[in-house]
Structure formats: C-alpha cells, structure tokens
Amino acid sequence: xxxxxYQLRLAFKSLRRNPVxxxxxxxxxxxxxAVSTAxxxxxxxxxxxxxxxxxxxxxxxxLDNWHPDKPFDSDHPERAPFQLSxxxxxxxxxxxxxxxxxxxxxxxFIVFPxxxxxxxxxEHIRMCFSDFFLMFEVPFQYGNGWxxxxxxxxxxxxxxxxxxxxxxxxxxxxxxxxxxxxxxxFTIIGVLAPWRPTPKYYDPTGDxxxxxxxxxxxxxxxxxxxxxxxxxxxxxxxxxxxxxxxYMQSEMLWIQMWVQLDSATQKQAYQDYLDAYVIExxxxxxxxxPLNNRLLNVMTMLEEQEVVPDSTRSQLVVSLLFLVVxxxxxxxxxxxxxxSRAPEIGVRRALGASRSSxxxxxxxxxxxxxxxxxxxxxxxxxxxxNLINRMLSTGEHLHLDLTMVGAGLLLxxxxxxxxxxxxxxxxxxxxxxxxxxxx
Amino acid sequence: xxxGPIFRALLNNRTRFWLILVEVALTLAIVVNCTSIxxxxxxxxxxxxxxxxxxxxxxxxxxxxxxxxxxxxxxxVGEADLRQLRSHPSIINATPIHFFxxxxxxxxxxxxxxxxxxxxxxxxxxxVDEHGIDTLxxxxxxxxxxxxxxxxxxxxxxxxxxxxxxxxFADRVFPDGNVIGSRxxxxxxxxxxxxxxxxxxxxxxxxxxxxxxxxxLLPGKPRxxxxxxxxxxxxxxxxxxxxxxxxxxxxxxxxxxxxxxxxLSEIKLRYFRRTLMAMxxxxxxxxxxxxxxxxxxxxxxxxxxxxxIREIGTRRALGATRAAxxRYFLLENWLITTAGLIIGTILTILLNYALxxxxxxxxxxxxxxxxxxxxxxxxxxxxxxxxALRATTVAPETATRTV
Numbered sequence: 001x002x003x004x005x006y007q008l009r010l011a012f013k014s015l016r017r018n019p020v021x022x023x024x025x026x027x028x029x030x031x032x033x034a035v036s037t038a039x040x041x042x043x044x045x046x047x048x049x050x051x052x053x054x055x056x057x058x059x060x061x062x063l064d065n066w067h068p069d070k071p072f073d074s075d076h077p078e079r080a081p082f083q084l085s086x087x088x089x090x091x092x093x094x095x096x097x098x099x100x101x102x103x104x105x106x107x108x109f110i111v112f113p114x115x116x117x118x119x120x121x122x123e124h125i126r127m128c129f130s131d132f133f134l135m136f137e138v139p140f141q142y143g144n145g146w147x148x149x150x151x152x153x154x155x156x157x158x159x160x161x162x163x164x165x166x167x168x169x170x171x172x173x174x175x176x177x178x179x180x181x182x183x184x185x186f187t188i189i190g191v192l193a194p195w196r197p198t199p200k201y202y203d204p205t206g207d208x209x210x211x212x213x214x215x216x217x218x219x220x221x222x223x224x225x226x227x228x229x230x231x232x233x234x235x236x237x238x239x240x241x242x243x244x245x246x247y248m249q250s251e252m253l254w255i256q257m258w259v260q261l262d263s264a265t266q267k268q269a270y271q272d273y274l275d276a277y278v279i280e281x282x283x284x285x286x287x288x289x290p291l292n293n294r295l296l297n298v299m300t301m302l303e304e305q306e307v308v309p310d311s312t313r314s315q316l317v318v319s320l321l322f323l324v325v326x327x328x329x330x331x332x333x334x335x336x337x338x339x340s341r342a343p344e345i346g347v348r349r350a351l352g353a354s355r356s357s358x359x360x361x362x363x364x365x366x367x368x369x370x371x372x373x374x375x376x377x378x379x380x381x382x383x384x385x386n387l388i389n390r391m392l393s394t395g396e397h398l399h400l401d402l403t404m405v406g407a408g409l410l411l412x413x414x415x416x417x418x419x420x421x422x423x424x425x426x427x428x429x430x431x432x433x434x435x436x437x438x439x
Numbered sequence: 440x441x442x443g444p445i446f447r448a449l450l451n452n453r454t455r456f457w458l459i460l461v462e463v464a465l466t467l468a469i470v471v472n473c474t475s476i477x478x479x480x481x482x483x484x485x486x487x488x489x490x491x492x493x494x495x496x497x498x499x500x501x502x503x504x505x506x507x508x509x510x511x512x513x514x515x516v517g518e519a520d521l522r523q524l525r526s527h528p529s530i531i532n533a534t535p536i537h538f539f540x541x542x543x544x545x546x547x548x549x550x551x552x553x554x555x556x557x558x559x560x561x562x563x564x565x566x567v568d569e570h571g572i573d574t575l576x577x578x579x580x581x582x583x584x585x586x587x588x589x590x591x592x593x594x595x596x597x598x599x600x601x602x603x604x605x606x607x608f609a610d611r612v613f614p615d616g617n618v619i620g621s622r623x624x625x626x627x628x629x630x631x632x633x634x635x636x637x638x639x640x641x642x643x644x645x646x647x648x649x650x651x652x653x654x655x656l657l658p659g660k661p662r663x664x665x666x667x668x669x670x671x672x673x674x675x676x677x678x679x680x681x682x683x684x685x686x687x688x689x690x691x692x693x694x695x696x697x698x699x700x701x702x703l704s705e706i707k708l709r710y711f712r713r714t715l716m717a718m719x720x721x722x723x724x725x726x727x728x729x730x731x732x733x734x735x736x737x738x739x740x741x742x743x744x745x746x747x748i749r750e751i752g753t754r755r756a757l758g759a760t761r762a763a764x765x766r767y768f769l770l771e772n773w774l775i776t777t778a779g780l781i782i783g784t785i786l787t788i789l790l791n792y793a794l795x796x797x798x799x800x801x802x803x804x805x806x807x808x809x810x811x812x813x814x815x816x817x818x819x820x821x822x823x824x825x826x827a828l829r830a831t832t833v834a835p836e837t838a839t840r841t842v
Contacts, residue, residue: 028734031727067626110503110697120697122501183505236626311717313798314476318724321469321790325728328462329735335454336742391719392712422454 007357011365018337025333026372029415032326033377037400037408038384039312039319044407045398046209047308050197051136054260055298057099058135059267060204061257062296063088063278067236068288079304080292081234082204082256086222086248089255092277093129097270098259100131103219105255106203108230111215112180113168123164124230125181126213127222133159133190135260136202141165143175143190146218150189154220159190164214182225186217196397199307201298203256205232208307209397222248229254251286261295271295323415330369330419338362338427350432362424363417370416371409378408445771452746455739456775463779463815466732468786470725471803471811472794477721479801480714483647488541488707489605489640491576494531494678495703496671497539498685504695507664516693517662523692524669524685525570529677534567534574536670537661538644540654541707545644550655552612553622553630561650562608563643566659567670572603574672575641580606582619582636589635589658600657603636607652632657646707647714667696670703678702729818736822740772744830751830752837761831768830772823773816780812787811 015022049055064072064080065088071077084092089103107127112120132138133145146157158179165174178185199208221227226244233254241247261267274293281287296304345358378400385398400408449456500520506512517535524533538545549559567574569585582603589601599622609618623632632655643654661668673681682700689698708715744751751764787803794800 024734024738028731031731035724035727070626110501112503120503122697309713309717310798311476311720314472314794314800315717315720315724317790317794317798318469318473321465322724322728322731325462325465325469325735326731328458328465329731329738332455332458332735332739332742335458336738336745339742340745388716388720391716426454 003357007361007364008368010361011368014341014365015368021333021337022369025330025369026376028326028329028333029370029373029412029419030376030380032323032415033374033408033412034380034384036319036323036411037377037404038381038388039315040407040411041381041385041400041404042388042398043308043312043316044404045198046312048198049299050199050201051298054135054137057260057262058298059259059261059270059295060298060301061092061259061274062294063274063287064289064292064294065251065253065281065287066289070236071289076304078292080294081253082301082305083232083234083253084255084257085251085253086255088277088281089257092257092274095270095273097261097266097273099262099266100135100260101258102129102132102135103255103257104128104132104202105229106206106213106231107217107222107227109181109215109225109227114177114179115168118168123215124213125158125215125217127217127219127227129219131260132202132216132258135258136197139193139195141191141193142173143188145216146189151218151220154218154224156184156186157189157218158186159192159216160188161192161212161214162194165191181215181217198397199302201302202258203231204301204305205256208302208305259295267295323411327415327419330366330415331422334366334419334423335426338423342427342430345427345430346432349430355428359424359428362427363420366420366424367413367416370412370414370419373415374409374412377412378405381408442770442774445767445774448771449775452743455743459736459739459772459775460779460782462732462735463776463819464783464786466728467780467783467811467815468790469728470815471787471808472790472800473721473725473728474811475791475801475803475807477718477725478807480718480721484711484714484718486646487640488642488646489575489577489638489652490540490642490703491672492541492703492707494673494675495574495576496673496678496681496685497542497701497703497706498669498671498689499699499701500667500669500689500696501699502664502667502693502696504693506695510664513662513664513667517660517667519692520667520669520689523688524671527681527688529674529681531672531674532570532574533669533671534571535660535662536565536567536571536668537666538565539668539670539703539706540565540575540642540644541646541703541710542644543710547643547645547650549626550612550623550631551626553624553628555612559626560608560611560653562604562653562655563645563650564655564657565643566657566661568658568660571656571670572636572638574670576672577605577638577641579603579636580639582634584636585656585658590660592658599630600632601635602632602658603638603656604634605641605652605654606637606639608654609634609637611653646710729814732815733818733822736772736776736819737825740768740823741826741829744768744826747830748833748837751833752835755833755837756835764831764833765827768827769820769823772819772827776816776819780815783815784808784812 062080062082063084066072066081072081073079093101093103105127107125108122109125110120111123130146130148130151141162145159146155150157165171169177174188174191177188179188195212200206200210200212228247233252235252237251241250259270261270275291278287278291278293382400389398521533521535524530545563547561547563550562551557551559568590569587572579572584592598592600613621618634618637621634622630624630640652641654642651645651682702685700686698787808791800791803
C-alpha cells in the first residue's frame with residue numbers, strides 16, 4: 001500500500017514537472033470522454049427500461065382487426081395494429097383475469113383556470129381507468145388516483161401533474177379544488193409528483209420521449225364529453241365518420257390497452273380470454289384476418305416500435321472511435337514525455353529499481369491523467385447534455401446518473417490504460433548502461 | 440529526392456509511423472461518415488417545401504363559447520374571420536385549413552388510379568378553399584384552381600370531389616401522364632376523386648417521410664365548434680408585425696376562443712428539431728476530430744524533431760540548407776499522412792458498412808471522400824509545419840556540442 005502511495009506521489013510529481021503538457025494531455029483525453037459519455041448516456045436513456053421492476057408483467061394488448069387482404073405493417077406481416085377500436089377496448093375491459101387493466105388514449109380539452117388573470121388554454125388529457133396509476137406506479141405528491149366506482153359512474157374527478165399544479169395553483173396542495181374543463185367542473189383528487197417515464201412507453205403512438213399529459217380523466221367520460229383522440233386514429237374501412245357515436249362504433253383504431261399479468265398461468269388465461277372474444281366477434285363478421293392476438297411486454301413493445309433513434313446508435317459508435325483517436329494521441333504525447341526522461345530512468349534502474357516498478361509507476365501516471373481527463377470530460381458532458389435539453393425545448397430529460405458517471409470513469413481508466421501501456425513498456429526497457437555513459 | 444533516407448528513418452521509428460497512420464485513417468473514416476450523415480440531414484431540412492414558407496402564418500382558433508354550439512354561428516364567425524384577414528393590407532391571401540403542412544400532424548390516406556391493378560400509395564391531404572393555392576404560394580402547372588361550386592360540392596358526400604394534386608403524386612399514380620380529368624379510387628376500387636389541377640410541388644405534414652411530397656388538396660372549408668384554423672400569406676417583410684397583430688384582431692372579432700399564431704417556419708423548425716440537433720452534434724464531432732488529430736500530429740512530429748536534434752545538426756553542418764530540412768520533415772509527414780489516407784479510405788467504407796447494418800448511413804460519395812482526404816492532407820501539412828520550422832532553427836554546432 002505504501003508503495004502504491006509512493007508511486008502515486010511520483011506520478012503527480014512527474015505531472016507537475018511539465019504542467020502545460022500535462023494539461024494538454026488531460027484536455028485531450030477529457031474531450032474524448034466528454035463526447036463518448038454524452039452519447040453513451042443518450043443511448044442509455046433512449047434504450048432504457050422505463051419501469052424495470054415491472055416491465056415483464058405489464059403487457060400491451062393488440063388484436064388484429066385490420067384490412068382482410070393486407071397486414072397492418074407490410075414490412076412485418078406477423079404484427080397486429082397497436083391500437084384497438086373503442087368497442088373492442090371497452091368489451092375486453094370487462095375481463096376479470098388481469099391484476100390491473102386500463103384502456104387509455106390522449107384527448108384534448110379546453111381548460112378554464114379559476115384565476116381571471118389566465119386565459120383558457122388547450123391541454124392534452126389522458127383518458128384512462130383507475131388501474132393506470134397502480135399498474136404504472138405513478139407517484140403522487142398529494143392525494144391519489146380515483147377508485148373503480150369513479151370509473152363506472154364516471155365521477156367528475158381528475159388527477160393533475162405537478163407542472164399543471166404549479167401553473168394553476170402555484171404548487172400548493174390543490175386536492176379538493178375544482179377545475180372547469182369544457183363545460184363542467186371537475187374535482188382534483190390527486191396531484192402527481194414529478195413523473196417522466198423515458199421512453200414514454202404507455203403510449204406507443206406519440207413522441208416516445210415526450211412529456212406525459214398534464215391531466216388524467218376517467219375514461220368513461222369519452223362518450224359523455226364526445227372526446228376524440230388527439231393522437232393517431234387509424235382506419236382501413238371506407239366509411240366516413242360523421243359524429244362521435246359513429247367514431248366509437250367504427251372499426252377505427254385509437255385506443256391503447258394495457259394489462260398487468262403476474263404469472264404465466266394468468267397470462268395464458270388472458271390470452272385464452274382474448275382468443276375467445278375474437279372468435280366470438282368473427283361470428284359477427286368482424287376480424288376477417290387470421291387470429292392474431294398479441295400480448296407484448298414493455299421491452300418487447302419498445303423494441304418493435306424502434307424507439308431508439310437511428311442517429312443515436314451511429315453517434316455511439318462514432319464517439320467511441322473518437323475516444324480511440326484521443327487515446328492514440330495520448331500514446332504519442334506520452335511516448336515523447338517518457339522517453340525524454342530515459343536518462344533519469346537509466347539512473348534509477350542502475351540504482352536497483354526493478355523493471356516492474358518503473359512500469360507500474362508510469363502506467364499509474366497515465367491512469368492519473370485518465371482520471372483527471374475523465375473528471376473534466378464528465379463535467380463537459382453534463383454541459384453538453386443540458387445544452388441538448390435546452391435546444392430540443394420539449395422538456396427533454398437527459399442527465400447523468402450514477403451508472404453513467406461510473407461508466408465515464410471506467411472509460412477514462414480504460415483509455416488511460418490503453419494509452420499508457422505501450423509508452424510505459426518502452427521506458428521500462430531502457431538499457432541503464434547507455435544512458436549512464438551519456439551523463 | 441530524399442525518399443530513400445525518409446523510408447529508412449521511418450523503418451527505424453515505426454511507432455510514430457503507425458500512430459500517425461492509424462490516427463489519420465480513423466479520422467478520415469469518422470470525418471467522411473459524419474459529414475455524409477450531416478449533409479443528408481441538411482438536405483432533408485433545406486429541401487424546398489414548394490410553398491412560400493417564409494411569409495406564411497398559421498393560425499389556430501379554438502372556440503369555447505356556448506354560441507359555437509350553433510352551426511350557423513360557426514359559419515358566420517369563420518366567414519367574418521376570412522373577410523377580415525383577406526382585407527388586411529399586409530395579407531396577400533388567406534385560406535381555411537385544418538392541419539398545417541410541415542407540422543408532423545395531419546391526415547393521410549391511400550389512393551390509386553381508378554381501375555389500376557397497382558396497390559394504392561400514401562398521400563397527405565389538406566382541405567382548402569379557392570384561395571388555398573394562392574395562400575400556399577404553390578404554382579398551378581396544369582388544369583384549373585377550385586371554384587366556388589367545387590367548394591359547395593364538397594359537402595355532398597356521394598359525388599367524387601374535384602381535387603388538385605402535386606406533380607410528385609401525379610407522377611407516382613399516373614406515370615403515363617394524362618392527369619387532368621383522371622380519377623382516383625381507394626383500395627376497394629370505389630371512385631373517390633377527380634383531378635382538376637396539378638401544382639408543381641408542396642410538402643405535406645411529414646416532409647421527412649418517404650412520401651413527404653405526395654400531397655393532395657381537397658375543396659372545402661374545414662371548420663367546426665372545436666377548431667377553426669387558417670393559413671395566411673403575408674406581403675414580404677410584414678410577417679413580424681402581423682405575428683403580434685393577428686391574435687388581437689381575431690379575438691376582437693370573437694372573444695370566446697383561444698387564438699394561437701405561429702409562423703410556418705417556426706412549425707417547420709419544431710418538426711425538424713431532432714434533425715437539427717443531430718446535425719449540430721455531427722458537425723461538432725467533425726470539427727473536434729480534425730482539431731484533435733492535428734494536435735496529435737503536432738505532438739508526434741515535435742517529439743520526432745526533438746529526438747533528432749543531433750541528426751539535424753549534423754546534416755546542417757554537412758551543408759544541408761534550412762529549406763532542405765523543412766522539406767525533409769514535411770515530405771516525411773506527407774508520406775505518412777498519405778499512407779494513413781489510403782488505409783483510411785478502406786476504413787471509411789468499412790465504417791459506412793458497419794453503420795448501415797444497424798443504423799442510418801447514407802452511401803459514401805466519392806467527391807466527399809476526396810474532399811475529406813484533401814482537408815486532412817492540408818491539416819497534416821499545417822500541423823507538421825510548426826515542428827518542422829523549429830527543426831530548421833537547429834544550429835549546425837549542435838552536432839558537435841553534444842557528442
């Protein structure tokens with residue numbers, strides 16, 4: 001241990017001897033670390049699991065009622081459309097198999113703040129069932145979600161997110177306050193704590209990195225308030241929709257359906273339930289395509305949706321290559337620095353320093369440079385990520401977490417090692433005699 | 440020339456040779472691939488929209504007053520809005536519309552030539568009135584514009600509508616020409632529209648997509664009690680003042696609604712925000728890469744110069760001119776860089792292939808490759824120039840002094 005401390009001291013001493021060169025080396029490796037940590041982080045966040053503790057038991061429900069002659073996705077004919085019609089979604093909501101289940105979609109409403117200073121504004125609202133908050137483990141700051149009774153009636157209650165609470169009520173506990181939406185008053189029953197699942201997995205049709213909606217309303221207000229989807233509506237039938245009743249009864253697809261199935265038997269039971277439902281519907285002349293009811297867990301669904309942008313992946317590869325070039329640069333500088341010290345090392349070797357201790361001392365020096373560069377790089381990458389967040393202006397949420405800080409430091413250690421091994425090996429093989437003669 | 444000695448010197452100092460070579464090769468591969476991705480994105484952003492994008496304002500009005508439950512009231516407000524907008528001195532023309540072009544949200548549908556066996560293709564559509572083409576600033580190249588009877592007809596659901604399509608869509612569906620008067624049908628072969636006009640080009644709501652130029656205009660005045668939206672084309676230079684004025688103008692006509700005014704350029708920037716972001720990242724990587732590599736060459740060449748101080752002194756003592764020393768180092772460096780660029784060309788193609796396997800990667804253009812090589816040649820020479828100039832200042836006596 002004391003030897004290690006001694007070696008470390010030597011390393012720092014050597015770095016101080018030529019501060020400009022040392023700073024240059026730290027900056028060189030720091031740039032590489034900054035670029036690669038930033039892109040590793042972006043990749044890690046974009047391809048991450050938004051709900052790791054439950055992603056295996058949450059299933060996205062897909063039924064294939066697309067055009068009889070043509071698959072929904074002609075590149076992947078085995079897939080089904082990833083939304084349901086209103087009539088199918090409400091029908092399978094009657095199942096008692098899943099632990100939790102919710103049909104959901106995004107609507108748009110005009111909200112009238114109580115405060116006379118604010119003009120009415122339009123807001124995205126998620127229409128969903130009470131299970132939504134439980135199955136997706138949505139965190140509450142005040143109050144909580146509504147109950148099943150409120151689903152059925154439906155009761156005029158809503159949940160708002162923390163941003164909306166800030167905007168409307170200045171961030172106080174607003175549970176029990178009322179809010180006018182469209183033509184009626186709703187009572188606020190819960191206020192969310194800040195919640196930003198990334199990707200926004202519960203809605204595969206929208207921007208996968210967008211914000212959750214600001215207001216959540218019982219799904220059964222859909223017919224009452226004649227809510228249309230403000231997300232995607234897909235259809236293949238030629239009939240045109242003239243009113244909301246027609247929209248609800250049509251084969252148009254605009255509802256997302258999620259269930260929680262905790263065991264394989266439960267999953268099988270639900271699959272059987274879906275199959276039975278569709279076979280029943282086939283007798284009514286619907287579902288002309290072959291039976292294809294799919295239950296996709298969170299990560300499978302995200303993979304099928306290809307939420308990770310292509311450019312994120314190329315950036316990852318390129319930034320790691322960039323780090324390699326930075327490391328090669330460091331090799332060059334280190335070689336120059338170490339070999340110019342050859343006479344001194346010759347003396348140390350002649351006085352009995354072993355090859356391995358000379359080697360270790362130099363590798364350690366490189367690692368010190370690596371870690372300093374890593375620290376600098378991490379600081380720069382935080383700046384870069386914040387800059388990206390600001391430029392995208394959609395409230396993007398890129399940040400370094402502990403894992404990524406660890407990854408950045410690990411990268412810098414590896415880069416220091418790669419850069420340091422060869423120059424250190426060269427210097428520890430200096431023949432003492434040659435340099436002694438020259439003194 | 441000095442090729443012989445240079446080669447022998449390189450063989451004696453293989454490390455430096457390989458380091459610079461690998462560095463230059465990797466840099467070329469990265470720079471060319473990144474630039475190629477950057478250019479592709481830039482092209483998709485700069486591609487003409489076919490509209491007078493810079494002078495168009497997009498207005499959303501969302502009624503909330505109870506009066507709007509009455510259809511006639513909605514009609515009268517809509518007509519009053521349009522009259523007011525069109526009579527404004529800085530406004531060239533205005534049209535009702537539902538979704539906005541270039542916005543990423545809109546409507547699309549599958550259409551094919553009536554009676555054709557070929558499967559239908561996707562086309563984005565907008566409903567506008569007879570002022571639509573003039574407001575958008577797109578040019579009618581064949582046929583005629585909508586007239587008021589086309590607009591009237593639109594409310595009758597059964598008859599096929601008269602529509603105007605873009606040339607890009609016409610070329611897709613009617614490759615043999617003869618577009619005007621031809622009919623479109625849906626996938627189930629039901630006649631849906633008759634084409635009365637063709638415009639040269641106009642982006643739909645998804646300019647980045649594969650069918651971004653396939654657009655059709657349907658006649659009508661889309662308005663209901665939830666939304667009444669307009670596009671307005673301003674006289675050049677007046678868009679900034681209109682931007683602030685129109686909100687108040689429309690609210691003063693009818694107060695019980697939310698009015699949002701945006702420029703079409705703003706909408707386009709928002710749609711392309713990730714593309715623009717990615718462009719900035721790629722550009723930054725290219726610039727950083729060239730800087731880092733140049734610094735690396737400076738460092739490695741400096742080291743090589745300082746190692747050969749005595750050798751240089753000896754050559755100077757034996758009569759070599761300063762120019763000869765400079766030439767020697769530059770030539771040496773040029774040789775290494777060139778070798779690096781040759782390996783780099785192969786690496787570039789390999790990297791391009793690797794990226795294309797699981798991410799986006801446009802094919803490498805040879806002009807781009809040549810450009811990248813030239814830039815790196817220049818950067819390599821400039822980088823070597825600094826230490827090489829230092830080498831020329833070595834005094835001949837150095838040779839004798841240190842031996």
